Amino acid sequence: MKSLYAFGGLFCFIASALQADFAYKIENSNFSISQNTQTINKEKNYLYNYNRLRLQTQYKEERFFATLIADGVNYFADEYSDSPEFALLKSYSADTPLKTQSSFHDYGDGQAYAKIYRLYAGYEDGQNRVVVGLQNISMGVGRIWTPTNSFNPKNIYALEPDETFGIYGVMYTRYLDETSHMSGVVSQKEDESLKYALRYKTFFAYTDLAFDFIGSDEMKMFGVELEGNLADTGIELRSEAAFIKSELQTLTGVEEQSFTQAIIGADYGFVNGVTLVLEGLYSSKTFDYDTLARNLHSEVLQNLVPSKFYTALSLSYSFTLFLDGSLTYIKGFGDEDSDFIAPLLSYTMNDYTAFSAGAILQKSDSEIVDKDEKYYLKWVFSF
Numbered sequence: 001m002k003s004l005y006a007f008g009g010l011f012c013f014i015a016s017a018l019q020a021d022f023a024y025k026i027e028n029s030n031f032s033i034s035q036n037t038q039t040i041n042k043e044k045n046y047l048y049n050y051n052r053l054r055l056q057t058q059y060k061e062e063r064f065f066a067t068l069i070a071d072g073v074n075y076f077a078d079e080y081s082d083s084p085e086f087a088l089l090k091s092y093s094a095d096t097p098l099k100t101q102s103s104f105h106d107y108g109d110g111q112a113y114a115k116i117y118r119l120y121a122g123y124e125d126g127q128n129r130v131v132v133g134l135q136n137i138s139m140g141v142g143r144i145w146t147p148t149n150s151f152n153p154k155n156i157y158a159l160e161p162d163e164t165f166g167i168y169g170v171m172y173t174r175y176l177d178e179t180s181h182m183s184g185v186v187s188q189k190e191d192e193s194l195k196y197a198l199r200y201k202t203f204f205a206y207t208d209l210a211f212d213f214i215g216s217d218e219m220k221m222f223g224v225e226l227e228g229n230l231a232d233t234g235i236e237l238r239s240e241a242a243f244i245k246s247e248l249q250t251l252t253g254v255e256e257q258s259f260t261q262a263i264i265g266a267d268y269g270f271v272n273g274v275t276l277v278l279e280g281l282y283s284s285k286t287f288d289y290d291t292l293a294r295n296l297h298s299e300v301l302q303n304l305v306p307s308k309f310y311t312a313l314s315l316s317y318s319f320t321l322f323l324d325g326s327l328t329y330i331k332g333f334g335d336e337d338s339d340f341i342a343p344l345l346s347y348t349m350n351d352y353t354a355f356s357a358g359a360i361l362q363k364s365d366s367e368i369v370d371k372d373e374k375y376y377l378k379w380v381f382s383f
Contacts, residue, residue, distance in 0.1 A: 048077030076110035096168035148223035179203035259285035307334035338364035
């Protein structure tokens with residue numbers, strides 16, 4: 001808790017020093033979830049409620065800015081909070097030297113905790129941007145997968161893919177001209193070792209082109225990104241590739257392994273309002289369940305895939321001004337075939353209230369989990 005107080009005190013100090021205008025938003029997201037998990041030996045069914053109350057505050061004064069996002073999180077369902085899945089969820093936290101969340105409080109039928117999701121301050125002018133604190137690092141051009149991003153990779157298979165742990169560090173961007181810039185990142189991990197990145201992005205021959213490098217004591221990554229329009233067709237093409245060297249825990253100890261991952265994708269918006277996204281992922285190496293289990297807190301966990309090739313299709317459509325629908329389907333090919341389907345229907349009542357109904361359906365040839373199904377109702381209220 002002392003680290004949480006330290007973060008809050010830092011933000012208040014920054015805000016006072018800037019004497020900036022204050023803006024805030026309070027948002028409550030509530031999920032009612034029915035989950036059915038089938039393993040080789042047994043089947044488990046859970047019905048539980050997940051609620052997140054989020055406070056977002058922002059200060060801005062001329063070229064200076066600061067942001068704080070803090071959450072109160074609650075899981076209500078005694079059976080689910082006693083499950084191995086929930087025990088694994090509790091073991092994850094931000095890889096930062098300062099503790100960003102409290103301990104879980106068990107109150108009988110559920111568990112709750114508080115956390116700092118983002119806390120950063122910065123300066124920006126026409127040529128420079130500096131951000132210091134607990135922040136998100138954006139890298140990669142993929143809609144489904146981003147193999148070049150080992151800082152804040154989203155998890156498309158999760159209930160909230162964009163909810164990622166922040167990194168604690170400094171990011172500096174120098175804008176070289178209207179079409180190119182360079183960025184550098186230095187972050188500190190929980191063990192107080194450093195992780196760093198360099199990125200150069202420019203516009204070349206009708207294409208946005210970027211080169212990436214990420215390094216730490218555990219891993220090294222060299223990447224390239226391409227993104228551009230296909231002539232005047234309205235089709236946007238995307239691709240990124242990453243060469244990765246990482247130390248991984250194995251049966252015989254720690255071993256350095258090297259592999260390459262790449263994605264290629266395309267987006268197209270039809271005149272009738274349908275948006276289509278296609279994306280494929282290739283990995284030169286696959287990883288079995290034992291390797292995944294031993295490296296759950298690895299910096300390259302999102303790159304440890306069990307199949308060599310995946311394809312993804314995503315469709316979205318606005319039925320009316322208030323009603324939207326989407327469907328994502330992912331197929332994995334190789335030693336471990338898998339299927340992932342995520343339909344979603346959303347209704348926006350007004351600027352403050354929205355409702356959603358969706359499902360996350362997974363089936364695989366995994367040696368552990370044969371099938372996992374989640375059906376959920378979501379209600380979001382903000383003011």
